[in-house]
Amino acid sequence: MDKMTPPERFQAVLMGEKPDRVPVVPFILGFCTKIVGMPLGDFYADGNKSFEAQFMSMRLYGYEQTPMYGYASCGPWEFGGKVGFPYGEGHSAPYVIEHPVNELVDIDKLEVPDSDKPVGGFVEAQKLCDRCVEMGMPGIFQGGSVFTAAAVVAETTKFLKWMKTEPKSAHALLDKVSQMFINQVEYFVNRYGADKCVVFDGGPVEANTVISPQKFEEFAFPYMMKVHKKIREFDIPVTLMHPCADQNLNIPYYIKMRESLNWKGIYAWIFGPETPLKTQIEKFGTHDIIGGNVDPPSIQTRTYQEVVQLCKENIEQGIENPRGFILCPGCEFPPLAEPIKPMAFIDAARQFGVYK
């Protein structure tokens, strides 16, 4: 049986101590609207509702994930474009209606929001974080990825081509997007204090199914460095990293970032199922917390028993990570999975994740 409460368990891992068992952070976002009977659109359109749904789900299941706010198409709204919320049939997350950048000249016109107030999605993030911090939980908000945000601030295929045809403009856009993130992070740090903040950084467009590691080095890495340098200066203790999908060829740059910034905080890594836990432990395990990477589609398409088995395999590979392990899926928990599926994670952690 559990010997610690969820906050105690999570705190233990953060402090580098052994908890009673592996904590579970199921990366639940849209999924929890089903638990409370809320339209999925509300979850992203209103930070308060997002908080309530996540808080209820967290209490119901007793997992260690605390509420957070973010989505992959972050960026356009903050720069004056338009995003749609997932109210429509089949929708699963916010989507871009109007890219602020459609032509090269639009890049010059972009105004970088400053750090005195939150903008776009950060307004909703602040509502959620206010409630979290008030209750003693961290405020978790988005601080990237710069590359994915730039790729949706601009019309995506155009941005991808500009890296080759108009590299200067691509850099100018990335620079503005990185400054937007820095300013918004600064706003949250000023509001709550750095020790209450957790930055979430990650995105899918830098996956190697889309760009080469050379392009990552040239266009993603410098701006990720720029933001993280600031995170370090602010002294934010924990940064959640989610290199989404297959980013195996980008791993050397993530290592380089940690090394060249002489990182003193903790990174918690949630790579996709494409990156073996063994590799992650080898590359980051002595300094950082490793999150699991249970295959997200399988959570929806397979049975409870099969998901427990997948979690068991994940736990066995990760539990001995020197700096700690938490059980996670390799990306967002599928919003359409059955309500029993988060239980599969918790049951697996209780059965196979106990520290002797």
Add this chain to the structure above:
Amino acid sequence: MKILGVSMVSKEEILEGLAKAVIDGDEVKSEELAKKSLEIGIDPYESLMNGCNKGMAKVSDLYELKEMFVPEILLSADAMYAAIDILKPHLKVDASAKKPAKVVIGVAQGDIHDIGKNLVKMMLEVAGFIMIDVGKDVPVDTFVKKTIEEDADIVAISALMTTSMMYMEPVIKKLKENFVKAKVVVGGAPINNDFANKIGADGYGKDAVEAVKVSKKLVGV
């Protein structure tokens, strides 16, 4: 050497040059070579098949090998379209030939991932299909309506998410309900052969090259 008025050396050079321009994503060069090919009397069909298509096939191979990535492929596509635009008006229309097959292509409901769909569309276009692009986040009824309207031979549906792939089967069912004979081809990262069979699709392709193969097979090319 000249045969039938065409200089052989420069013909080969031009076809190879076209293929290379496509691989390099060099729009200016491919346009220039397409024009040149017409000037010296190369059959535009040959330029298309042994120049552009050859280049694009190489591009697919390099993507498979992780030696080329999406930004580079997008530029290759631009280079290829630039050449096609010049060559197309000069293609001889063979009255006895079968009319090219028509494909309605789109991304399943709720899904905005369209990079893969665009690549598949491009490869099918190169292979001679007439493409009707219905875009992304496409409702089930739109697929059905457009297929009937266009009298399409194939419906190609792309889905990148476990949520959106659930909207493939309803398209297939509705097509059947409406007695539409068009074949359905599905693809996208979470899709596999088993899933395609289970929902009653006529074909599945793991990438754009396979998309062309199955589509050709389905229409008997």
